[in-house]
Amino acid sequence: MSYDRIGTPSQQIIQADDEDLDALSFSHPNPSPNAASSSSSSQPFANQTAQAGPSNPSVVSGKIGQNAQPRTERGIGGVRMETRYTGESTLDEPVTKTIMRDLNSIYAKLLQVLYPPKGGGNNQLLRDWDLWGPLVICLTLAIILSIDAPQEQSMQVFSLVISLVTIGSVVVTVNSKLLGGKVSFFQSLCVLGYALAPILLASIVSLLVHTLFVRIPVSLACWAWSVWASMNFFTGTRLQESRTFLAVYPMCLFFFVFAWMIMIQ
Amino acid sequence: MSQGGYAVVDVDDEINDRGNGLEFKTFLPTDGHTPRATSPSPPEVPHSFFNLAYYQTYFDVDTDIVLKRVGMATIPRAGFIAENCDGQIDLYGPFWTLTTLILVLYITSTSISSITQYLSSSHANSNLPLLSTAVSVVYFYGLGLPALLWGATKWLGVGEWGVAEALGLYGYAMGVYIPVSLLCLIPVGILRWVLVFGGAASSGYFLVQNIYPVLASADNKMTRLLIIAVIALHGGMALAIKVLFFSNSSIGPDPISDPML
Numbered sequence: 001m002s003y004d005r006i007g008t009p010s011q012q013i014i015q016a017d018d019e020d021l022d023a024l025s026f027s028h029p030n031p032s033p034n035a036a037s038s039s040s041s042s043q044p045f046a047n048q049t050a051q052a053g054p055s056n057p058s059v060v061s062g063k064i065g066q067n068a069q070p071r072t073e074r075g076i077g078g079v080r081m082e083t084r085y086t087g088e089s090t091l092d093e094p095v096t097k098t099i100m101r102d103l104n105s106i107y108a109k110l111l112q113v114l115y116p117p118k119g120g121g122n123n124q125l126l127r128d129w130d131l132w133g134p135l136v137i138c139l140t141l142a143i144i145l146s147i148d149a150p151q152e153q154s155m156q157v158f159s160l161v162i163s164l165v166t167i168g169s170v171v172v173t174v175n176s177k178l179l180g181g182k183v184s185f186f187q188s189l190c191v192l193g194y195a196l197a198p199i200l201l202a203s204i205v206s207l208l209v210h211t212l213f214v215r216i217p218v219s220l221a222c223w224a225w226s227v228w229a230s231m232n233f234f235t236g237t238r239l240q241e242s243r244t245f246l247a248v249y250p251m252c253l254f255f256f257v258f259a260w261m262i263m264i265q
Numbered sequence: 266m267s268q269g270g271y272a273v274v275d276v277d278d279e280i281n282d283r284g285n286g287l288e289f290k291t292f293l294p295t296d297g298h299t300p301r302a303t304s305p306s307p308p309e310v311p312h313s314f315f316n317l318a319y320y321q322t323y324f325d326v327d328t329d330i331v332l333k334r335v336g337m338a339t340i341p342r343a344g345f346i347a348e349n350c351d352g353q354i355d356l357y358g359p360f361w362t363l364t365t366l367i368l369v370l371y372i373t374s375t376s377i378s379s380i381t382q383y384l385s386s387s388h389a390n391s392n393l394p395l396l397s398t399a400v401s402v403v404y405f406y407g408l409g410l411p412a413l414l415w416g417a418t419k420w421l422g423v424g425e426w427g428v429a430e431a432l433g434l435y436g437y438a439m440g441v442y443i444p445v446s447l448l449c450l451i452p453v454g455i456l457r458w459v460l461v462f463g464g465a466a467s468s469g470y471f472l473v474q475n476i477y478p479v480l481a482s483a484d485n486k487m488t489r490l491l492i493i494a495v496i497a498l499h500g501g502m503a504l505a506i507k508v509l510f511f512s513n514s515s516i517g518p519d520p521i522s523d524p525m526l
Contacts, residue, residue, distance in 0.1 A: 153394075156394065160396065160397065174317075175324075175357075177317060178317065178320055178321050178323075178324035178357075179324050179357070180321065180324075180325075240327070242327040242328055242329070243326075243327055243328060244328075245328040246326070246327075246328055246331060246357060249361065250361060250364070253361075253364060253365065253368055256368065257368060257371075257396075260368075260371070260372055260375075264375050264376075264379060
């Protein structure tokens with residue numbers, strides 16, 4: 001697991017190494033690879049941190065006021081580490097609450113990837129990657145495309161979409177890493193998965209509307225949206241200016257396969 | 266703990282760093298930062314096959330360089346690696362040329378069959394098998410075959426080129442099929458044959474011009490016969506592209522029976 005951070009100049013990169021993780025796992029009910037923010041416990045307070053925007057609707061339901069200082073920063077052995085306390089124990093809370101918190105986290109990340117101004121305009125949320133959202137999006141896309149396909153091909157379509165999403169996003173990520181981009185492997189997978197959401201939207205639209213003149217513009221628009229969303233993220237990878245196109249081009253191909261599948265169905 | 270230093274460094278990328286060499290090396294971070302695969306030191310190329318940094322030398326290209334190489338590869342001439350690539354081939358261009366070709370083949374062939382179906386007003390049919398066909402055909406010919414060819418030359422004792430050069434030559438050579446495939450949207454049967462075999466002749470000449478000097482450098486004269494295999498397989502590939510993707514009956518049960526459609 002690589003702990004490379006995409007860092008805008010203004011944001012301090014917290015290096016999580018083994019020592020840091022060990023310390024975190026004791027202070028935290030749900031140890032997460034990211035020292036900065038952990039998906040399960042930091043969400044209700046994401047709107048209190050300096051980075052997350054106040055306009056983020058998914059996190060307004062947090063328990064503001066119960067804990068005045070959700071973030072504590074300490075130094076252990078020269079490593080700067082950061083812990084957050086949710087205000088109550090997460091061990092004996094209702095299951096629905098836990099699930100809702102994770103769903104909220106997925107929703108917040110989706111918003112962040114698809115429309116950064118609304119999601120707070122920073123990559124802070126995405127440092128805390130997860131693969132649940134991408135999995136849900138990938139499965140839904142595969143199911144919708146296989147429903148749309150002819151009966152005898154639906155299984156083939158399903159497996160093809162699943163393998164295309166997985167292999168494609170891995171290849172695109174490895175490509176941008178090979179070109180010299182500073183990006184965490186799983187974070188990039190997470191962003192590419194979330195960026196598939198517009199394509200999913202296009203597939204739902206084309207499932208309902210069978211007119212070719214609706215499908216093609218919608219698919220192309222959603223394709224452009226997906227590319228734009230993932231480009232937003234990858235501009236933070238400090239890739240050289242002359243190579244940006246080389247990293248973007250595979251993404252265009254990756255999303256275009258799905259857009260074309262939707263158009264041609 | 267005599268091996269205590271091994272566990273400290275980055276787990277993801279560096280674990281395969283010491284694959285083949287038995288050498289003493291400290292992995293303790295001495296100057297405050299651990300070595301990372303994403304920022305290799307340029308002068309020494311890591312020789313481990315599994316290291317990401319090993320491949321980074323083959324992806325050290327800029328946009329205009331890649332575009333120039335793709336353009337120059339459509340002109341069949343000798344000395345492609347020496348002249349256009351300054352002796353150092355990249356793998357970005359070949360790989361994404363092949364991937365683009367797959368996508369273009371899929372798009373054009375599905376468009377052709379969709380238009381045909383639309384004109385004959387039969388019900389629409391999905392053509393997803395064409396995508397897996399395109400992936401397997403193009404990747405096998407563009408990645409598998411050059412690796413086999415390189416292995417064969419290595420076995421026969423020609424040490425003039427690396428596997429990257431072989432992959433690069435084949436990958437760039439296939440680039441000419443991309444405009445050819447787009448032009449094959451024109452629904453004229455004989456024009457498609459002309460276009461596909463024009464592309465095959467161009468890329469085949471390019472391959473021969475660049476591979477033959479390598480084969481000719483061997484002591485064993487029989488090695489040169491490999492060029493016949495290269496030409497034959499290239500012709501077979503062109504035929505496969507035409508039959509699989511650009512015959513109007515590509516959605517039918519047996520495209521082989523009447524490929525002139």
